[in-house]
Amino acid sequence: FKAIPKDWPVIGEHIVYDTSSSIDPEEHPLDGGILIKTLLLSPDPSVRGRMRDPSVKSYAPAFTLGEPIESRGVSVVLRSETEHFKEGDYVVGMIPWASYNVFPSHAKLIAINNENRLPWSYYIGLLGMPGQTAYYGLNKIVNIKEGEKLFVSAASGAVGSVVVQLAKLRGAQVIASAGSDEKIAFLKEIGVDRAVNYKTEDLDQALKEFGELDAYWDGVGGPTLDIALANMKDFGVVAICGLISSYNDGENQYGVKNISAILTKRLRVQGFIVGDLVEAEGGTHAFQEEVGPLVVEGKIKFKEHYTKGIENAGEALLGVLKGDNFGKSVIIVADK
Numbered sequence: 001f002k003a004i005p006k007d008w009p010v011i012g013e014h015i016v017y018d019t020s021s022s023i024d025p026e027e028h029p030l031d032g033g034i035l036i037k038t039l040l041l042s043p044d045p046s047v048r049g050r051m052r053d054p055s056v057k058s059y060a061p062a063f064t065l066g067e068p069i070e071s072r073g074v075s076v077v078l079r080s081e082t083e084h085f086k087e088g089d090y091v092v093g094m095i096p097w098a099s100y101n102v103f104p105s106h107a108k109l110i111a112i113n114n115e116n117r118l119p120w121s122y123y124i125g126l127l128g129m130p131g132q133t134a135y136y137g138l139n140k141i142v143n144i145k146e147g148e149k150l151f152v153s154a155a156s157g158a159v160g161s162v163v164v165q166l167a168k169l170r171g172a173q174v175i176a177s178a179g180s181d182e183k184i185a186f187l188k189e190i191g192v193d194r195a196v197n198y199k200t201e202d203l204d205q206a207l208k209e210f211g212e213l214d215a216y217w218d219g220v221g222g223p224t225l226d227i228a229l230a231n232m233k234d235f236g237v238v239a240i241c242g243l244i245s246s247y248n249d250g251e252n253q254y255g256v257k258n259i260s261a262i263l264t265k266r267l268r269v270q271g272f273i274v275g276d277l278v279e280a281e282g283g284t285h286a287f288q289e290e291v292g293p294l295v296v297e298g299k300i301k302f303k304e305h306y307t308k309g310i311e312n313a314g315e316a317l318l319g320v321l322k323g324d325n326f327g328k329s330v331i332i333v334a335d336k
């Protein structure tokens with residue numbers, strides 16, 4: 001991470017690929033820790049949020065200039081000098097964007113047993129942070145009930161597609177938006193009652209036809225949030241999961257005009273971060289118990305979008321922020 005972007009990050013200016021500090025996997029001293037090889041990285045939208053001035057407070061620390069960017073990822077342990085991890089363990093956690101990393105003995109990494117032989121990428125997607133966001137957000141923030149009308153934006157993506165499917169399983173009526181016809185076709189496949197391409201269709205009209213919303217799952221903010229606010233039922237719930245439409249807006253204007261609807265419709269608007277919800281639950285047991293079997297039985301559909309090579313990690317992140325990804329974006333750094 002070389003410089004703080006004012007708006008859109010530029011590869012070569014803010015994000016640089018630097019091989020000079022690479023670790024020799026056979027020789028590097030471990031000091032009682034582990035050496036891991038990066039397999040997969042997760043260019044989550046929140047990575048952009050950490051590219052900021054450290055004086056600006058947020059839920060995750062700002063990146064340090066000159067240090068690698070980090071994100072969730074999957075790595076394999078190549079060498080270990082601690083009983084906590086053994087050679088060959090697959091681990092998931094916050095991984096610096098480098099081919100090899102050395103972690104101390106008590107690293108905040110979780111070894112995955114993957115007894116059902118699911119794709120490793122699921123541990124940074126469907127069964128990882130995005131899937132957990134969908135599950136805990138829907139249960140704890142929206143508290144969706146059978147027959148309720150829910151609108152989901154960024155609905156074909158990592159979080160949104162799981163929100164849609166869990167809400168359908170709970171008997172909700174779901175209207176969902178995404179930005180391409182290909183994404184709309186997928187939304188129909190996963191059972192939404194109405195799919196809207198917000199780039200080519202009139203979202204406001206589609207919501208009006210669908211009927212007043214009990215709940216809105218906001219993955220994008222901006223004009224979509226505005227239109228959703230205008231279509232809420234009195235006492236409805238707005239779950240603010242993400243505001244991706246403004247992450248590269250230097251002024252952070254968010255562009256929301258219909259704030260008065262929060263008062264006039266007496267809405268409950270709540271922002272949330274998945275980590276807090278998981279902590280309050282004391283772990284992800286409930287998620288694993290309910291969603292794990294659905295995934296193993298193939299009852300949840302999930303798209304993934306692959307970028308090969310760590311040197312293309314910056315491009316993958318920009319792709320997510322622009323909407324070029326179709327499904328959970330995964331950077332494949334190494335096969336094994």
Ligand code: NDP
Nearest residue numbers: 045157158159178179219220241242243244245273274323
């Ligand atoms: P996705 O896989 O959904 O990818 C992001 C998508 O956002 C793009 O594919 C694009 O889809 C859409 N998008 C990008 N720019 C815009 C725009 N200007 N207007 C409308 N849509 C846009 O990403 P995730 O599922 O990982 O994340 C979705 C949202 O959830 C993000 O805002 C993220 O920050 C948030 N999030 C929040 C968490 C929390 O704990 N609160 C945890 C995880 C994610 P399209 O083509 O449809 O526009």
